[in-house]
Amino acid sequence: MHEKQYRIGEFSKLVGLSAYTLRYYEDQDLILSQRDENGVRYYTAEDIRWIGFILHLKGTGMRLNELKRYVQLRAQGDGTIGERRAMLQKVKDDAEADIAELQMHLKVLSRKIDWYDGKTDHTIPDTESFHDYLQKFNK
């Protein structure tokens, strides 16, 4: 029993990346493809999982060249697990820092929205600037 094989067009729809991008990723050594007797690429369920995983990494802000490094380490076997773990930990820490910053910005934005609402329904005096309003939360 052999798994279903997907050619690039079908696979492209499956993983949500264009055929251009898939070839580009292969060129960048992020993914591999197998070839049939005519040199036509095909992919399997395993490749779907791999792409899925690299999309998670990308989704957390990992750059293509870091990803490439990661792939190289993976190819070198279990001896590189420590280094790979460290890479992921760093990406994770960075992403968490990004989220924290984003949330900080969002807080101000939310307060601005509240301030607009206060102006509109006159629960905030006309004379109170957003800056003044914001200050109230900082003591």
Add this chain to the structure above:
Amino acid sequence: MHEKQYRIGEFSKLVGLSAYTLRYYEDQDLILSQRDENGVRYYTAEDIRWIGFILHLKGTGMRLNELKRYVQLRAQGDGTIGERRAMLQKVKDDAEADIAELQMHLKVLSRKIDWYDGKTDHTIPDTESFHDYLQKFNK
């Protein structure tokens, strides 16, 4: 009593944007500057607050051209508060969606780190793939 005036060099350090960027933002109509009798830009505490605010907006993912639109509306007065509020709400919703997605990716990344740890200390059998391991969380 008049407020302290900052020339572009000093102001640049104060707000963390290069003089190039400040001129660029002015060019893009995101900020205004006053000029002295020689045509030299100067900024005040009010400008610090304004830049601070636009950096919050940028920080939540607002693009320069949206920001520009926002600035235009602001210049048109209180009649545009509704539209401005709506813009901010959209930016907020988008940012929250981004955070949610980021957290989803982070979850997988964290599990991969745990999986590495499990492999390293042999609490996860050698035969269990990450994919198998992940599946356990989805039932």
Add this chain to the structure above:
DNA sequence: AAACACCTTTGAGTGCACTCGAAGGCAAGG
């Protein structure tokens, strides 16, 4: 026979937000 999906290499274009340099000029301070 034509249409279709794929293959190759190569190089150019896109979008965003800067970032910088050239070239020439003004004004204040040491």
Add this chain to the structure above:
DNA sequence: CCTTGCCTTCGAGTGCACTCAAAGGTGTTT
């Protein structure tokens, strides 16, 4: 007088990750 810091316009360069087109090829399907 010279350096520093600012001014202008204009155009080019940067980084990232695609995205696409050209030009010519192979093999399968209708």
